[in-house]
Amino acid sequence: MARYDRAITVFSPDGHLFQVEYALEAVRKGxxxxxxxxxxxxxxxxxxxxxxxxxxxxxxxKIVNLDNHIALACAGLxxxxxxxxxxxxxxxxxxxxxxxxxxxxxYITRYIAGLQQKYTQSxxxxxxxxxxxxxxxxxxxxxxxxxxxxxSGTFSAWKANATGRNSNSIREFLEKNYKETSGQETVKxxxxxxxxxxxxxxxxxxxxxxxxxxxxxQLEEAEIDAIVAEIDAEKAxxxxxxxxxxxxx
Amino acid sequence: MESVFGxxxxxxxxxxxxxxxxxSILVHKTNxxxxxxxxxxxxxxxxxxxxxxxxxxxxxxxxxALYQFRNGIPLTTAAAANFTRGELATALRKNPYMVxxxxxxxxxxxxxxxxxxxxxxxxxxLDKAAFGYGSYFALSxxxxxxxxxxxxxxxxxxxxxxxxxxxxxxVVAPPNFVIKIVDKDGAREYAWRESIKDAPVPGV
Numbered sequence: 001m002a003r004y005d006r007a008i009t010v011f012s013p014d015g016h017l018f019q020v021e022y023a024l025e026a027v028r029k030g031x032x033x034x035x036x037x038x039x040x041x042x043x044x045x046x047x048x049x050x051x052x053x054x055x056x057x058x059x060x061x062k063i064v065n066l067d068n069h070i071a072l073a074c075a076g077l078x079x080x081x082x083x084x085x086x087x088x089x090x091x092x093x094x095x096x097x098x099x100x101x102x103x104x105x106x107y108i109t110r111y112i113a114g115l116q117q118k119y120t121q122s123x124x125x126x127x128x129x130x131x132x133x134x135x136x137x138x139x140x141x142x143x144x145x146x147x148x149x150x151x152s153g154t155f156s157a158w159k160a161n162a163t164g165r166n167s168n169s170i171r172e173f174l175e176k177n178y179k180e181t182s183g184q185e186t187v188k189x190x191x192x193x194x195x196x197x198x199x200x201x202x203x204x205x206x207x208x209x210x211x212x213x214x215x216x217x218q219l220e221e222a223e224i225d226a227i228v229a230e231i232d233a234e235k236a237x238x239x240x241x242x243x244x245x246x247x248x249x
Numbered sequence: 250m251e252s253v254f255g256x257x258x259x260x261x262x263x264x265x266x267x268x269x270x271x272x273s274i275l276v277h278k279t280n281x282x283x284x285x286x287x288x289x290x291x292x293x294x295x296x297x298x299x300x301x302x303x304x305x306x307x308x309x310x311x312x313x314a315l316y317q318f319r320n321g322i323p324l325t326t327a328a329a330a331n332f333t334r335g336e337l338a339t340a341l342r343k344n345p346y347m348v349x350x351x352x353x354x355x356x357x358x359x360x361x362x363x364x365x366x367x368x369x370x371x372x373x374x375l376d377k378a379a380f381g382y383g384s385y386f387a388l389s390x391x392x393x394x395x396x397x398x399x400x401x402x403x404x405x406x407x408x409x410x411x412x413x414x415x416x417x418x419x420v421v422a423p424p425n426f427v428i429k430i431v432d433k434d435g436a437r438e439y440a441w442r443e444s445i446k447d448a449p450v451p452g453v
Contacts, residue, residue: 065318089318093311 009123019127020120023076023151026129027163030075031062034170034194035133036160036178037146038186042135044073045194045207047165063208063218067092069136070108071208071216075164076130076151084128088112105136109147109155117153127151131163137212144212160189166197184227191224192231200228250421251296252383253283254411255351255363256391257376259398261432262353262361263439264294265408267383267415267423272299279445284429287313288323291354292429292436293333296380297368298347305346309333326354330364330372338370345369349380355431383423386414401430405439412442 012018032047046062063073066088074081091111095103103111112132119127131150138145148163149155160178162170173196174189181189187209198204202221205228210216219227250271255264270281284294285306293309295302312332317323324332330352340346350366365371365378377395379387390411399407408428416422424445429438 061321067318086319089315092318093315096314097307097311 007123009121017120017152020152023127023129024131027076027131027151028165028167030077030130030164032162032164032166032170032194032197033062033073033075033133034160034162034174034190035073035135035146035148035158036174036181036186036190036193037135037144037158038189039180039182040144040211041181041183041186042137042144042146042210043187043190043207044071044133044135044210045190045205046073046075047194047198048204048206051203061218062206063216065216066108066134067102067136068215069102069139069210069212070105070134071136071210072132072134073208074130074132075167077128078130080128081130081132084112084115084130084132087115102139104138105134105145105147106157108136109134109149113149113153113155115153116149116151120151120153133161133163135210137210142212144210160193162193170194170196187219188227188231191227195228195231200232201225202228250382250419250423251283252379252381252387252415252419252423252426253294253296253349253351254379254384254387254391254408255294255353255377256395256399256404256407257353257361257363258404259400260355260360261401261404261430262355262363263404263408263428263430264292264351264353264363265412265426265428266294266296267381268425268427268441269423270299279423279425279443280441282427284427285310286429286436287329287352287354288317289435290323290356290431291326291329291352292431294351294353294429296349301346301348305336305348306350309336325356325359326352326362326364327356327359327374329354330366330374334366334370334372337366337368341370351378351380353431353436355433355436357433361431382419383411383415386418387411390414409442416444 034045036043044063051057065071092103116128119125134147146158148161160174170193173193202225205224207219208216253266264284266283268281269279270277286292287310295306347368349368352364355361365373365375377391394407412426426442428440
């Protein structure tokens with residue numbers, strides 16, 4: 001096996017591209033990121049590993065704007081993310097320049113995935129070590145979308161998804177608890193999913209909400225704390241309700 | 250025969266441009282919008298070769314937007330003007346853009362400003378500027394009537410005086426003008442001055 005993992009352009013006998021799979025390992029080590037699509041709101045929530053005391057946390061934004069109506073969060077190698085995000089931002093403007101229309105979410109996802117794929121089929125380069133969650137509203141139909149790409153260059157649309165650390169547990173939670181939501185309910189669902197694997201508290205989460213009319217809004221720490229408190233209260237109430245009924249019968 | 254001119258007021262800047270789209274002896278339309286809004290607080294009035302004008306101003310607009318996404322904050326007016334001049338200068342000795350530009354912007358700590366950028370890439374920060382045959386009349390009127398710190402009504406009055414001069418004294422005078430303003434509340438269309446009504450909807 002060791003002979004087939006050095007160069008990206010070499011298949012192994014059983015059909016694996018090991019470099020791509022190792023890139024996926026890098027993603028699995030990255031911070032947890034969750035995306036949830038509601039009817040009129042789309043939410044991205046990313047785990048914030050503890051910031052060193054002397055670091056200015058504002059310089060480390062994990063959820064970024066690609067255009068007025070598109071945002072992205074990722075898990076994996078942050079330096080690779082910078083490069084990919086820069087190329088995507090240029091493409092968003094370039095598309096507007098040539099066809100006078102903003103990109104659709106699907107278009108820019110396909111572009112980013114295409115870039116990631118190119119780096120799995122060239123000599124002398126390695127794949128991008130990150131998976132992205134891309135959210136946005138279609139510029140004309142207003143339909144909300146959530147897409148995911150990964151280092152192999154595949155992409156697909158989701159109602160809710162997670163990537164990075166413990167993404168399997170988060171996805172299980174989402175599969176069990178997903179329902180069509182809107183507004184604040186979508187935010188709460190995304191945060192509840194992330195809180196399954198992340199320590200509770202505003203300083204451990206970065207949350208951003210996108211709506212058709214107001215674009216991307218990053219939530220302040222205080223807001224996040226307030227919603228976390230609501231979620232905890234709801235959880236406690238649900239626990240209490242579970243214990244109460246047997247006595248009433 | 251195109252005219253673009255602009256001036257700085259108390260806490261705003263105004264740019265006015267004619268709105269005729271001409272090809273040799275034919276007037277294609279009289280409601281062409283030649284003042285592009287670059288971002289929330291910048292606008293750019295341009296005159297010159299039609300294709301170059303559209304291409305170059307759109308290119309600058311998209312690059313100004315890209316800067317904002319990459320860096321999280323918008324360009325200052327001075328930076329945008331210098332970037333624009335740089336693009337003109339780079340293309341000058343290869344494939345020049347035949348576009349004259351008056352860029353106006355409002356920056357929070359600086360206030361309103363206007364930049365004169367001509368097609369051979371000169372850049373001047375000015376209080377009043379004008380391009381085209383209309384500039385002969387515009388500059389003379391502004392030299393006579395312009396004062397620092399005019400309020401909007403006074404500035405628009407001056408703009409109207411200039412338009413009147415251009416209409417009456419220039420042999421092939423453009424009939425219609427568009428006026429746009431930028432202040433702390435942003436860049437927006439202020440008014441049209443039409444002596445010939447073309448289509449009911451302003452140029453796309």
